[in-house]
Amino acid sequence: MLLKKSTFLLLLLSFTIGSGEVHAQKQERPNIIVFIVDDMGWEDTSVPFWKEKTPLNNFYQTPNMERLASQGMKFTQAYASSVCSPSRVSLMSGMNAARHRVTNWTLNRNASVDAKDDKLDFPLWNVNGMQPVDTIERSVFVNSLPQLLKENGYLTVHAGKAHFGAVGTPGADPINLGFDVNIAGHAAGGPGSFLGTENFGNNKDGTPKSPWGVPGLEEYYGQDIFLTEALTQKTLKVLNDSLSNQKPFFLYMSHYAVHVPFNADKRFYQKYIDKGATHVEAQYASMVEGMDKSLGDMMSFLDRKHLTENTIILFISDNGGYAIQDRGRTGKKHRWNEPLKSGKGSAYEGGIRVPMLVKWPAVVKENSVTEYPVIIEDIFPTVLSMAGVKKTKAVQHIDGENFVSVLKTNKQTNRKSAMYWHYPNSWGETGPGIGATSTVRDGDWKLIYWHKTQKKELFNIKNDIGEEQDLAMNNPKIVKRLSDKLGAYLRNVDAQMPIIKNTKATVPYPDVVSDR
Structure with a gap:
């Protein structure tokens, strides 16, 4: 039976605590916070995720990310999908996008957001997203991460x-x-506005405005408050009010920031103008720092309530940084994430490599760094393992790899399996790496297969993080090996491929295309 919001909120009020300071819950299983940021690039932080600091690391100020990194493990090779819905469904289901088929961003029922293409028609992908039932057309039926945690005694909270x-x-x-x-x-997937003075994109009279008006924050309408701060305040109140039930909690803190539309968070905007930033650049930087303040407020709340030592925090972005427009200083599009190539929507590193931090007190070594590659569907089995959920009855096949052993030992070993990306779609924008592609990374080698041309590109990521040298022509054996691996995987998960307009034929899998 599907619960209504109002029903549960009444139940939640019954857990409300009395006056006085709340102390640590009497439960052994850890609280778990997944803190996910929207469209945050690998370098949109003062925490360096490369072997050296970049100019962007010196520009942004994220002291609470620095604090989290000093208390946990930094993942320098963490990945997500290149756009949002595929990543979020993968995190919640443990499935790779090629398998769950929510390969592009979702919005209206039965409506594809794919832009028209001159040579390709796109498959009937799961435009209706992830569902808790198997009766919704063009969707994927899953037993979600919060559902499994809830069944195992967790209070599950979604914010943002x-x-x-x-x-x-x-x-x-x-x-x-x-x-x-x-x-x-x-x-x-985005707000109409980040500003309380604009009712977060809803109508001036306070009535909802579809589809972009953010719901459920009416108490902040008309106030001079940023969306990030409103979400943080309301979330901390819910957590505080629930502590007396002595259940461990799972919080999915999912900020709308730093997605467009860019709005200035006045608490931080002027400092970036004073540093010489353009208006757009300062808007974005203020949103990044506002997100970082939220992280700090969460950590300080845990400290005050004596929950820090029994709470895991996992920080990640849902895709690479937004780079299709210049923010003011580079003078060129698609350059914002350098040395990574391109940005959101791209199969290149700028579109899929993301910042990731994990704090697990008494388990993860403080101020540690790993180069172990992880991808966003790995979070599903890892969080279940952290929570002590040993058996699951999920209806879906789990593709993600449990990386708890990496957190516990920090051994710099090779990943057990290759990582795959599949995007048989059109995002609507153009630029480097943006288009219908399938990709595999195995060790240091990365192969990108372009659906429109059947061209293959090969890069050694360890030696060429900017993907400046296509090595396909000089390494035919590696191209064949990766083409075979990618083709076998796509075939195994029955991955959808676009249709070639001229011939009406389906784009072939890469292992049956001559290497070129």
Whole structure:
């Protein structure tokens, strides 16, 4: 039975604590916070995720990310999908996008967001997103991460951006996907506005405005408050009010920041103008620092409530940094994430490599760094393992790899399996690496297969992080090996491919295309 928000909120109020300071919960299983940021690039932080600091690391100020990194492990080779919905469904299901088929961003029921292409028609992918039932057309039925945690005794809280299921489907409401509490999550992937003075994109009279108006924050309408801060305040109140139930909590803190539309967070905007930033650049930087303050507020709350030593924090972005427009200083598009190539929507590193930090007190060595590659669907089995959930009855096949052993030992070993990306779609923008592609990374080698031309590109990421040298012509054996591996994987998961307009034939898998 699908619960309504109002029903659970009444139940939640019964857990409300009395006056006085709340102390640590009497439970052994850890609280778990997944703190996910929208469109945050690998370098949009003062924490360096490369072998050296970059100019962007020196520009941004994220002291709480620095604090988290000093208390946990930094992942220098963490990956997600190149756009948001595929990543979020992968995190919640443990499935790779090629398997769950939510390969592009979702919004309206049965409506594809794919832009028209002169040579390709795109497959009937799962435009309705992730669902808790198997009766919704063009969707993937899953037993979600919060549902499994809830079944194992966790209080599950969602805050911020959801973007799991299309408008008018059960999956649009996080409550139906296993969350006990939903704060401001719905079908849309971005806010109409980050400003309380603009009712977060809703109508001036306070009525909802579809699809971009952020729901559930009416108490902040008309106030001079940024969306990031409103979400943080409301989330901390919910957590505080729930502590007396002595359940461990799972918080999915999913900020709408730093997605467009860029709005200035006045608390931090002027400092970047004073540093010589352009208006757009300062807007974005202020949003990054506002997100970082939220992280710090979460950590300080845990300290005050004596929960720090029994709470895991996992920080990640859902895709690479937004780079299709110049923010003011480079003078060129697609250059914002350098030395990474391109940005959001791209198969190149700028579109898929993301910042990631994990703090697990008494388990993860403080101020540690790993080069072990991870991808966003790995979070699903890892969080379940952290929570002590030994057996699951998920209806879906789990592709993610449990990396708890990496957290515990920090051994710099090779990943057990290759990592795969599949995007048989059109994002609507153009630029380097943006287009219908399938990609595999195995060790240091990365192969990109372009659906429109059947061209293959080969890069050695360890030696060429900027993907400046295509080595395909000089390494035919490696191209064949990776083509075979990628083709076998796509075939195994029954991955969808576009249709070639001229011939009406399906784009072939890469292992049956001559290497070129």
